[in-house]
Amino acid sequence: MKTKRTYFYSIIAICSILVTSVAGYGQGKNIEKTYRWTYNADQHVSLTFNNYDCNLTIHTWDKPDIEYAMSVDATLKSEEDAGRLDQFIEGLEFSRTSGGIEFNNHFWTSRVSVAGKKTMTVKGLKTIQYTEFNMEGEMWIPENCILHLNSKYSEIEVDNLSGEVYLDLYNDKLFGSDVNSDMKITAKYCTLEFEKMKNIEANLYNTDIETGDIGNLDIISKYSNLEMGNAGRLHIEAYNDKYSFGSTGDIRFTDKYSDLNVLNAGDVELNCYNSTVNISKVRDVDLMSKYGKYEMNKINKLNIITAYNDNFKIEELGDLGINESKYSVFKLDRLEHSLVLKDGYSDKIQIEQTGALKEVNINGKYVDLQMAIGKSLNYRFNASVKYGKLDINEEAMNVKKKIQNGSELEMEAIKGRETDGMLSFFVNGYDMAVTLTEQ
Amino acid sequence: MEETIHINRRVIEKCLEGDIKAQYQLYQQYAKAMFNIAIRFLNNKMDAEDILQESFVTAFSRLEELQNRDLFGSWLKRIVINNCISLHRKRKIKFEEIDEQMHDAADEIESGIPEIDPALVHTAIRELPAKGRTVLVLRALEEYSHKEIAGMLDISVSTSKTQYSRALTLLNRKLKGKIDAD
């Protein structure tokens, strides 16, 4: 009797050891199954889809239905676990709200992968152990559906979309086609590709977007790259970004440490820090900048509000107006109409060619102006400088006034025949150097 | 009591037939009492278990020798006591006596023992020196005469009486000390 009890307890002990040790090496159970859901929905239904670690293909059709097929390929610890999980997934439903339809394939409350042991906790079920768990989804939605897609760690393919699109993505890759309606994007660490798009509102972090033509763009972005075709109006707040566009409308670009490349633009407002801006052809440019590099081919008017340690390389410029500038360099192939520098400091201005200039007016300290002018050009020359260095063809001028008082110089001279509206040079300041080369 | 005796006879009959269940029944009936006798003798649990086991083996093996089935308990007790004494001898354990120093004549046996926990009494008995403890247990608890005790322990009757008296006094003192401590 007592001996039997001893043996009984010993057997229990041995069985316990076996159960707990076999737990790690027990035969797994697979789930290889595609689950399907179908819902009636009108063409303009609002669909919210929450997607996690599940590659997804979204097709559009003209049926008033939403269909979602999710393939699960999993290896679990036990048949029991597999059965429970299978049942649970079968029981998942789209939820209908007043706003529309919602589905969430992130059905677990937690998933842990530590030291080779993977577990999943599902609401209402015991924690499940698994060795592999993969999901892939395919969805059919009405083409005009309003799509809210929230996704993480997935690759997504999307057909043409005609309804509004709201994307909230994290570490996703999305390959889309045409988006024929407005799109709102919030994305981090993503890669997005589209064909043609309409208006875009975006908030990006470390995201690359490549598209064809788009409508208007409103974007706040950091550490991102955007390569787009032609666009409408651009409003960009950038930080460590790179932008590339074809022809655009007006641009408002506020940035730090970013690059902007545009083929053709309308009017451009630039507020830049440590940026590189290349615009081939642009109408008027308003600029506030520090440590920037600017290359522009053809500009009507460049109005610099403030510049600091900036570098400008411009092929053809109509009018250059500089309100305040320090340590900046301006290299112009051709200046057509006017140069006005209200307050310069240690700036360098080189102009290879000039057109029918009307006004050159420079004020400041330590400014160095080198300019080529036509040999036959008639102009008025006025200077009021201290420690001025004037390299002008004084011999060819009619000097009306020249007062040299130590380092101070006041001079008024005219070259050629004086007329109303003739080109006037004004040089005013301290340690100003002016070189006029006649060509 | 009579019913107990009848039950015993039937059980013993079965034991003689080799019925294990009957043997176990007898064991259950007497084990605790025999164990406490042995432990009070030897003051060591392991030794007491050995003796208990040995005694039952002897009893079941020699059950045919028991003429009066009703006296199984007393017979078993004698086996236990003899085995305890044999163990003492085998191990040449010093049978310490209670000498006069331990006994203070002024320690008179008080009258009116208060209600004291038997467990404390048992512990106090176990704390007595070996010879005095043995004599006290045989006399006060197992009701052997001093003559019988003298024969068992190979001592004189007067030694038995003296040791008994001293053991009582010492036990009394210990119990008083334990009560005061509480």
Added chain:
Amino acid sequence: MPTDLEKYLNDRRKELDVESPDDQLIWEGIRQGLQGSRSSSRKRRQWIRIRNMAAAIIIVISVGYMIVDLIGDRRPAVSITLSDIDRNLGVREQEYRKIVSFKEQEVSAFNSTDNMIIAELFEEIRKLDTIYAETLKDLNELGYNEQVIQTIFDTYEKKIYLLELIILENNKIKNHENEENLFL
């Protein structure tokens, strides 16, 4: 005439049997003895005691393990790091940390808190810490995932880049302070 103590001992004799033997062991010894077993009963009892104790311990540990296994997963997981995933990844992360630490030491000496550009760069670095913490949670959930790992390393690369920018900005301030002094 019996003393009170003797009377007590006599009257309450049975109550004095306060100790109990280990019946299971003793009985087994008796059974063995009756079967003619020659093994030392004490040693046999000791061995049985040890065996039973061991069995009890194994049962307790096994049950405890099963309970911990069941409930343990419901507790918040201990945050894992890259080195828990792969030793080489851990080594790479350590290298990044060293570079970041070196550059952080360099910028800590700067006294340019008033400069808005530099303040903004520091703020960007702080935001990277938040991204790092969030990504570690994803690492817990997904284990070895290329994107998660790349994001983690990206936070280090950005940090290094931003710290270098801070150094550059600080140099700009110094240079122009010097230049303006020259011109005065």
